[in-house]
Amino acid sequence: MKPRHSPLAFGVVLGLFVPFAPAMCAPAVAAPEGQVTFAATVTLAPTWFDPAETPGVITPFLTLYALHDALVKPMPGNPWAPSLAESWTASNDGLTYEFVLRKGVRFHNGEPVTPEDVKFSFERYKGSGATTLKSRVAAVEIVDAQRVRFRMKQPWPDKTSSSSRSDGVRL
DSSP states (O other): OOOOOOHHHHHHHHHHHGGGHHHHHSOOOSOOOSOOOOOOOSOOOGGGGOGGGOOSSSTHHHHHHHHOOOSEEEETTEEEEESSEEEEEEOTTSOEEEEEEOTTOBOTTSOBOOHHHHHHHHHHOOSTTHHHHHHHEEEEEEOSSSEEEEEESSOOTTHHHHTTTTSSOOO
């Protein structure tokens, strides 16, 4: 028996597809504009507002990413996009990472973000990754008014990805 296709069924499918065809085929050309609003149906815990006390689960990061900035942050197509740091370098031996802070960045109270703030945030971090992170960092050094240097005890390729999370360097 040969399957029969109803003209009505074809018309319904065509009617549902055709209005969306231009949007599905057209390349995205405009840059994002406006405001992003997200909602989460969870009860917020006070520790979710403080990057120094972040528990080891994903949910608090909704709050952290909305309220705090890191030295670098993951973005589409760039896992280490500039954020508070406009640039950074890593030594060939993997023992030193130096971050240059963006000029003009300020806290909500108007005070400038400084390398001292980065060092303070790292030192006060006591969240779920603190033991691992602090066991690998030999020192955090203030180089000048715009630069902070992390000296590692041994090479750690994951250092820059930890700078994009709340592991002690989120302000």
